[in-house]
Amino acid sequence: MKGRGLFHAYIAVGSDEAARDAFILKLARSAVCSGDGERPCGVCRQCRLALAGAHPDIIFVERPLDDKGKPKRELPVDSIRKMASSAWVLPQEAEKKVYIIREADLMNVQAQNAALKLLEEPPSFAVFILGTNTAAPLLPTLRSRCESVFVPGERSYEPSPEAERYLLLAGRGDLPGLCAFLTDCERMDSAQVLNMLAQIRRSLVTSLAYGGESFEGSPELAARLLTMAERAEEFLRRNVGVKHVLGWLCVGVDEIQL
Ligand SMILES: [Zn+2]
Structure with missing residues (x-):
């Protein structure tokens, strides 16, 4: 993320799930990193916590599980509302806290509208990263609130x-x-x-x-x-x-x- 300011919300688009997840995590590390130079520095306390998967200010919003322990088909509005209320709590370790919705395309319309409401007036210390293989299922109003970034090195990008x-x-x-x-x-x-x-x-x-x-x-x-x-x-x-x-x-x- 050299030379660029941090936006408060991103849509990370990429069809390869593993590459996309890696990219999202790097973006999240850039947001929490306290290094002086290029971020993420990889050596500061924030980076080390993040690399260990133990950073308290990097929060994943995942689909809830059904009775059989399988993820539900959609990411419901309740999950987003929960995120919205916790987003106003100050970060514990870093200056920013990051919410990652890895499967943003699975948000139903209600959930997307709840996310939109939050992104219209987000807490100044929060960064939201929405992962998806295509931005098409996301409401244009929601997309307009986010900076779209594409996972580098994707062949489909050509x-x-x-x-x-x-x-x-x-x-x-x-x-x-x-x-x-x-x-x-x-x-x-x-x-x-x-x-x-x-x-x-x-x-x-x-x-x-x-x-x-x-x-x-x-x-x-x-x-x-x-x-x-x-x-x-x-x-x-x-x-x-x-x-x-x-x-x-x-x-x-x-x-x-x-
Ligand atoms: Zn760092």
Whole structure:
């Protein structure tokens, strides 16, 4: 997490569960670390406690167990409410306390709304990390409260040729070219366009968070394209036709130019 401030909430996206968990733990260690240089330093008391899995301010919110001792299917609102009330208790060891929801996509809508309420006015000393293999099941309102970060080194992170083309044209400000490309995408079905938009969004978010090679344009342009991609995905999920959604994107792109 070199050179970056700490956000109060993260969505850690990655399809490989083990890699994602490792990434989340590193993020949590960065939050509690009291080292002076790059965090986590790995040697301070906070890091050592965290590495031993014994840090009292790193708290996991897991699915409750059913009668047979198996995890329930969903992460219910009660678990989030419990987290919300304990989140206001000061940390014991570190300056921050970290809540980790490893399977944030298993929160039902009620639970997500409870989490949203907390993230709208979070305790200043709390950091929340939501792990998921895709951000899609999370409410847009909840996503907007979090910094999305992608587990580095994931192969699925490589954008498809279509997503790459979109990012190249958009980044260069070739908006007529982008519009022509979008018209060409009408041959794709809804699932393919959704997939492309998700990859575009992923690249834009990463470029906003880290800077980066995948997008040459300004952060302002990236932010606008990101909002448009999110809305286009919403439309497609509500079964608006591909042609309409791509047409809408074209109009939006054209307006950026003005
Ligand atoms: Zn440390």
